[in-house]
Amino acid sequence: MVRVLVVVTRRIAESALNTLLGRFEVRLYDSDEPPSRCWLESNIGDADGVVCTLSDRFDSELFKKAERLKVLSSMSVGLDHVDLDAATMRGVYVTYTPDVLTDATADLTWALLLGVARRVSEAERFLRGGLWRVAWAPNMFLGSDVYGKTLGIVGMGRIGYAVAKRARGFDMQILYYQRRRLSEDVEKVIGARYVELDELLRRSDFVSIHLPLTEQTRGLINEERLRLMKPTAYLINTSRGAVIDEAALIKALKDGWIRGVALDVYSVEPLSKDNQLLRFENVLLTPHIGSATTETRKRMAELAVDNLTAVLIGRLPLHLANPDVVRIRPLG
Numbered sequence: 001m002v003r004v005l006v007v008v009t010r011r012i013a014e015s016a017l018n019t020l021l022g023r024f025e026v027r028l029y030d031s032d033e034p035p036s037r038c039w040l041e042s043n044i045g046d047a048d049g050v051v052c053t054l055s056d057r058f059d060s061e062l063f064k065k066a067e068r069l070k071v072l073s074s075m076s077v078g079l080d081h082v083d084l085d086a087a088t089m090r091g092v093y094v095t096y097t098p099d100v101l102t103d104a105t106a107d108l109t110w111a112l113l114l115g116v117a118r119r120v121s122e123a124e125r126f127l128r129g130g131l132w133r134v135a136w137a138p139n140m141f142l143g144s145d146v147y148g149k150t151l152g153i154v155g156m157g158r159i160g161y162a163v164a165k166r167a168r169g170f171d172m173q174i175l176y177y178q179r180r181r182l183s184e185d186v187e188k189v190i191g192a193r194y195v196e197l198d199e200l201l202r203r204s205d206f207v208s209i210h211l212p213l214t215e216q217t218r219g220l221i222n223e224e225r226l227r228l229m230k231p232t233a234y235l236i237n238t239s240r241g242a243v244i245d246e247a248a249l250i251k252a253l254k255d256g257w258i259r260g261v262a263l264d265v266y267s268v269e270p271l272s273k274d275n276q277l278l279r280f281e282n283v284l285l286t287p288h289i290g291s292a293t294t295e296t297r298k299r300m301a302e303l304a305v306d307n308l309t310a311v312l313i314g315r316l317p318l319h320l321a322n323p324d325v326v327r328i329r330p331l332g
């Protein structure tokens, strides 16, 4: 029998790993930490398939070393860590895991939105720090209303849409911007109005970013755009850090151009201990946990394994990111 080797770059849900073990030879990097570049380089040469995560960078140099590779299955919806053109040129199918993480990520977006508006982690730090001496005071920890406010969604894809759905329960006015406008029917269903990005920034009380990181979106929320926001507005980002110009954001916080920020993603992850964002009380920070629920991570791992298996047995995977690869390496 021909040996088919699958490299798995991280400890994943047991059910998904067992499926792989039942079918293929598996080389597991058995850790929650990412493997080093050196480990990847020296373990990828004989792999037919790889299951990776968003913190494993697959660039053209790495693909050159992956001589047998047919499929790279990423356990993520974002694919900015993969050089898709290099993969396609070398006949590597790249797959990803959309849909299954939409609701978990939308939920975290709402946790951050509510958390920053109502100063939840700031108040908790205060309480745990032993500073709560007055039982109740009219001016203690005043935040902002959420109910009835205007929410601006930048990027109305799957996750943006799920965030918008939740906003209806808060009776919010929803504005959205993305390159391609939705059909009027869909806009009506979700109750969202299309506006240009600058108008969205000027009018929204909460701006939530849901864009993939591409050459077009890198640094999209720059100094000029941050200056358009209301001084009472909040910015939330659960997509990719580099969509916001972080230096400009720090300037905005220092000079009070906006009221608060909630971030799950950063231009460099993990966030360094001396990053200036950590100094602001009105900034709520989480460590890239948008999809981090037990149920969702299990679904992501299982979908990543299904996508990978499909290619290795000659079928089209459910979520293929580089369809042109089919011409370079037809399946079957």
Ligand code: GLV
Residues within 6 Å of the ligand: 054, 075, 076, 077, 078, 079, 101, 239, 290, 291
């Ligand atoms: C998370 O950021 C993902 O891309 O899945």
